[in-house]
Amino acid sequence: MQRLWPPVQDGEPSGPLSDTDLEQLYAYPDQLSGPWVQANFVSSADGAVTVSDRSEGLSHPADKRIFALGRELADVVLVGAGTVKAENYRGVRSNAARAERRLARGLAEVPPIAVVTGRCTIRPDGPLFTDTLVPPIVITTENAPVERRAALTDAGAEVLVAGEHAVDLEAALALLDERGLRRINCEGGPHLFATLVAQDRVDQLCLTLAPLLAGAGADRIVAGLAAPEPRAMRLESLLHEDGFTMLRYRRAGHDPDDPG
Numbered sequence: 001m002q003r004l005w006p007p008v009q010d011g012e013p014s015g016p017l018s019d020t021d022l023e024q025l026y027a028y029p030d031q032l033s034g035p036w037v038q039a040n041f042v043s044s045a046d047g048a049v050t051v052s053d054r055s056e057g058l059s060h061p062a063d064k065r066i067f068a069l070g071r072e073l074a075d076v077v078l079v080g081a082g083t084v085k086a087e088n089y090r091g092v093r094s095n096a097a098r099a100e101r102r103l104a105r106g107l108a109e110v111p112p113i114a115v116v117t118g119r120c121t122i123r124p125d126g127p128l129f130t131d132t133l134v135p136p137i138v139i140t141t142e143n144a145p146v147e148r149r150a151a152l153t154d155a156g157a158e159v160l161v162a163g164e165h166a167v168d169l170e171a172a173l174a175l176l177d178e179r180g181l182r183r184i185n186c187e188g189g190p191h192l193f194a195t196l197v198a199q200d201r202v203d204q205l206c207l208t209l210a211p212l213l214a215g216a217g218a219d220r221i222v223a224g225l226a227a228p229e230p231r232a233m234r235l236e237s238l239l240h241e242d243g244f245t246m247l248r249y250r251r252a253g254h255d256p257d258d259p260g
Contacts, residue, residue: 048214074185081117091132120148124155
């Protein structure tokens with residue numbers, strides 16, 4: 001994987017990026033005082049977020065490397081229920097080296113997955129519960145059926161209520177913050193991301209562009225709730241491998257060294 005932006009300066013290595021190089025590029029700000037949300041997506045060159053209803057057809061080892069790094073640096077992985085079902089989500093994988101690196105950063109050995117689901121529609125016997133090292137967090141509403149909430153609790157989830165009829169993402173982020181989960185890595189789907197964009201809660205977007213034209217039919221990386229106005233972002237890095245382009249944008253006007 002090569003860095004195209006920012007340009008290599010005198011004294012900097014110009015060859016392939018090491019794991020340490022990537023960790024430095026993609027690190028969260030230090031000493032956060034509140035939730036800081038990164039979104040992680042892959043799309044085709046013409047904007048499709050899936051091929052045959054899954055993101056796997058757009059992926060590449062370089063993209064998977066960035067995807068895994070997003071999880072490794074985060075306190076929690078945030079994802080919508082639709083993506084959990086479509087991608088057959090399991091718990092975050094770990095090994096001794098990853099756990100050691102996370103502990104050295106002051107993080108838990110494995111980040112939990114927090115699922116946004118207004119009606120608690122995820123299955124308590126699914127791999128998110130049965131194939132995981134840590135139990136998931138379920139963020140739902142007061143109007144979610146009581147029996148579904150109870151079933152997810154019985155399966156091991158911590159069920160959090162944020163909102164009455166629809167999940168209030170501001171309240172959800174505050175609940176995660178109360179638990180010390182401030183480095184938030186959102187993996188979709190498009191409706192959850194659209195709501196974060198509309199509420200101006202996206203601090204960083206990591207977007208991989210696949211060299212593929214998928215044609216009409218698939219969603220974009222945002223779908224649903226419209227933002228009241230465009231959100232300005234600033235290009236922070238651009239990486240390249242085998243025709244795949246890894247873009248990283250931060251909120252315009254946001255100082256990377258400002259922990260707020």
